Amino acid sequence: MxxxxxxxxxxxxxxxxxxxxxxxxxxxxxxxxxxxxxxxxxxxxxxxxxxxxxxxxxxxxSITIRLYADGxxxxxxxxxxxxxxxxxxxxxxxxxxxxxxxxxxxxxxxxxxxxxxxxxxxxxxxxxxxxxxxxxxxxxxxxxxxxxxxxxxxxxxxxxxxxxxxxxxxxxxxxxxxxxxxxxxxxxxxxxxxxxxxxxxxxxxxAQFSYDELVHRVRQTAFLIPGLNITICDERGLPDTPGADGPHEESFCFEGGTVDFVDHLAKDPAVTATMKLAGEGTFTENVQAFDKKSGHLRTKEVERTCTVDIALRWGTGYETEEASFVNIISTPGGGSHLSGFELGLMKVMRSLVESNARRLKLTAKEGKIEKDDVLAGLTAVVTVRLPEPQFEGQTKEILGTAPVRGIVAQVVERELTNVLTSTKRDQKTETQRLLEKVIAEMRARISARMHKEISRRKNALESSSFPAKLADCRSEEVAKTELFIVEGDSALGTARLARNSEFQALLPIRGKVLNVQKASPTEILKNAEVASMIQVVGAGSGRTFDINAARYGKIIMMTDADVDGAHIRTLLLTLFFRYMRPMVAAGRVYAAVPPLHRIEVAGAGRRKAHYIYTYSENQLHQELAKLERSGRHYKEPIQRYKGLGEMDADQLAETTMDPKHRTLRRIRMEDEAELRSAENVFELLMGNEVAPRREFIVEGAAHIDAQMIDA
Structure with a gap:
């Protein structure tokens, strides 16, 4: 100092x-x-x-960068x-x-x-x-x-x-x-x-300057600014560098810009020539601008221009190389410009495939092409230039300016459609080769998935015998299959008749399953109901759980609409949260929502008798009031469902199991904050400590309306 x-x-x-x-x-x-x-x-x-x-x-x-021997x-x-x-x-x-x-x-x-x-x-x-x-x-x-x-x-x-x-x-x-x-x-x-x-x-x-890193970024910059000459002079004479034996000079200049960049990045033989897509669009946003009169910052709406420059080509390989930049800043995390590029790309390719379906010999069963089919073998450089881009975080790795997505998508859709639908003979040949490659990728993906599912189910069946009470489905497409965990054998009988056996499997459980929040691993392994569920899901448990090995796309808890049913559902959720958490995180665990009431409406005139199902007390009163206002009569007393077994197969299918009519509650965790909150809730409600749970119940009792308790 x-x-x-x-x-x-x-x-x-x-x-x-x-x-x-x-x-x-x-x-x-x-x-x-x-x-x-x-x-x-x-x-x-x-x-x-x-x-x-x-x-x-x-x-x-021109720019010259000189590394001197004195550091x-x-x-x-x-x-x-x-x-x-x-x-x-x-x-x-x-x-x-x-x-x-x-x-x-x-x-x-x-x-x-x-x-x-x-x-x-x-x-x-x-x-x-x-x-x-x-x-x-x-x-x-x-x-x-x-x-x-x-x-x-x-x-x-x-x-x-x-x-x-x-x-x-x-x-x-x-x-x-x-x-x-x-x-x-x-x-x-x-x-x-x-x-x-x-x-x-x-x-x-x-600490030393890295020559290799310098060359990599300088070359990248020279690609992105066509005609700019950047020279690196290394006078340090450091070992293991190009200038180890004396001053070394290297220059970079590329007139072709992003097209040259793509050709540099691409390693596989070409299926298409390198295409250049360019355009621009405008958007408005509110910014803080200095007001000379007041001397303060004021919010002002300004019009921005976003310039898009994209080069891409497809090769015979399978890897995807996408490099994205904003004002020549590399954005390895992508962002709105890259998502807009992929959006426009998929729209163009799906349109081309649909219009050429007969020539490509596509069938309805093969479905639609997916993003991975289109991106296979693609090399692309996506660059945008705009004033004051908004990045997610200080590292500038992800572009957050939302309007850029739509602008890039429009440019890609317009320019790529013009190229791929050209009537020139050479371009028509290239487009046909590209479509054939995309369809081949789609068919390879479908074939690989079917082989994987068949192999997975075969191995699971060979390695262990599933519980006899499992009513499995026939479909081998995991994404479409559903496993219903059903409370009680009585409901199982109705559910067998109500289900679609093509993709809906049933696993009944008896009574209340083990509370895994309190139980030891030994107790959990010995419990038949818990072991059966882990075995049927087929993806392991705990840290070894592999969501890619799960045999079903959805797990649906179907319990009675009463207190015991809610308790069983909570016990099942505890099991999934503790030992199959990736399923919850992926949003693949659901709770069925069976109706609470059935109103039988009498026929009047040309109107036929029919049933109305309600799922809450408020909805019941609203429907009854509506019927009274319209002069319709209904049968008393109103049926109150307390168990799934009280329904017949048609009613259960219509209200709870048919994907066209049912309601499901998805159980999921969006972020780490919700994860921590869920940990606390499970520990409070299902853990070993009784005092906090008692306190929670006593405090919550004051908010319960005794008239609403269905006892």
Whole structure:
């Protein structure tokens, strides 16, 4: 800590410059993730991205990245050059603002950048704060301007004839900073050069720039900005690098853009030529804009333009390679632009398959093509450019701007349809080959699934004998099958007649099953009812549960509509939550909803007698009031179902088992918060601790209407 009274250089103005960057030096991980090689590379990307954003706007067609032997790095571009004039209201030059002020720059909707990768305005200033030395040179107006920094503080290094080193004497500006003119250039020449030395107080000596990572990203950037030439010069002479034996230089420039990118990524022989789909669309969104009159941020509706550039091709392979970008930022998690691409792709392909069904010899039993059928062998690069994209999280891995999805889908649908339906002979041949590949993928998928299901059922039957009381279904398509867990043998007899034996299986249970929340693993294994359910589901239990091995697509608990039935359903839910949780998480566990009442309505005139089923007391009273208003008569007393066995097969099928008429309650957990809540509820209601449960019951008793208890 410097003593202001004894050091004249430490002025009030000096404190103002450090105000924002002190936090960066104290907590660098918050800004660059880490202080190892990854953080070092992150700093380099921040400087490179500033140059790339200039090229993205059409200013400057070259960028040079030079890795020096002394550990420093320089990024030079031929863009417009950082502004050298004084920023209104700030009193500092544009160079000082950009490299010393957090959240400052031309990417906040001021019109300088219509689409940019850097949106937070912290990149260059953060790198400056974490550098022992940074030299910024700007070519503008026929001159070369320079400003130097030490740990984010503007000033001058005393170099003389010596080489540039961060250890040179440094004099910070005290009363006012200024740009030094250090050379002359052609009047039309513009650009920015930034050379910096990472601060050894922040980064360990083991942190190094990765040449391979640099090449990978530079090549990717050159693909995404056609005509941009990016050169990497490595003068470090590090072992196991291309420059180990001397300075190494490598340049990247691709005129074909995304088309060249796809050809680079694709590894298999082509089924189609690489197609380019381009277009744009507009949308409106509300943003915070600075109001000059009030001096505050105001909500303003603005119109955005989203530009879409997509290249894709199909190959003979089976792997899918999808690379997505927003303003040349890689989005490995996808987002609205990638989902829009796949939406438009599926719409086009399904339309083509349907219109060519006869030629492809498709049958109705084969169903529709699925996304995996279309994506097999596909290589695609999906890029969009738009102002101020909204990302999910600070890592910028997933695009969250919702309207982009519809815009991309429309562009893909329009442009891809035009290509694949072209009447040119070569294109018609390619389209036919593509459709044949997609249909072959669909048939292979169906065949593999049928083989897997047959093998799974065969192995399950051979390895153990199922309970004799299981009434299995005939279908081998897991997605369509349903297992009804039925309370009592009396209901089982009715359910046998009511079910569709093609896809509905029945497993009766007697009485109340074991409470697995309290029981030990030994007790659970010994319990016949629990063992039967685990065996019939066929996917194991606990940590070894494999949802892909489950023999049924749905598990439906069908219990009586009374207190005992509700208790049995709760015991079954406890079993599934504790030992077959993936089924619950996937939303494949359901509770049947049998009716509580049956109203027998008498016939009148041309109206025939019929039955009305109700599922709650409120619904019953509403239906009765409706009948009275219409002058219809109903038979007294109203039948109240207390057990499934009281229904005949037609009634049970119509109200509870037929997918066309029944109501099911899906049991599922949406997120971790619900998971924790469910854990607490099961422990409270079904656990060993009696006192909390008693307290819960006593507190809840005050909310029970005694008149509603059906006893």
């Amino acid at each position: 410097l003593d202001v009274s004894t050091n004249e250089a430490y002025t009030a103005r000096h404190l103002q410059v450090l105000e924002g960057l002190e936090a960066v030096r104290k907590r660098p991980g918050m800004y660059i993730g880490s202080t190892d090689s990854r953080g070092l590379m992150h700093c380099l990307w921040e400087i490179i991205d500033n140059s790339v954003d200039e090229a993205l706007e059409g200013y400057g067609r 420093s790095v320089e990024v030079a571009d031929s863009g417009r050059g950082v502004p050298i004039d004084v920023v209104p209201g700030v009193g500092l030059t544009g160079v000082e603002v950009v490299y010393t002020k957090l959240h400052a720059g031309g990417k906040f909707g001021g019109g300088s950048y219509t689409s940019s990768g850097g949106l937070h305005g912290v990149g260059a200033s953060v790198v400056n704060a974490l550098s022992a030395r940074m030299d910024v040179q700007v070519d503008r107006d026929g001159k070369t301007y320079q400003m130097q920094f030490h740990q984010g503080i503007p000033g001058r290094f005393a170099n003389g004839r010596r080489k540039k080193v961060p250890e040179a004497d440094f004099s910070p500006f005290t009363t006012g900073s200024e740009l030094d003119v250090v050379g002359k250039v052609a009047r039309k020449k513009t650009g920015t050069r930034v050379r910096y030395w990472a601060d050894p107080e922040i980064f360990p000596a083991t």
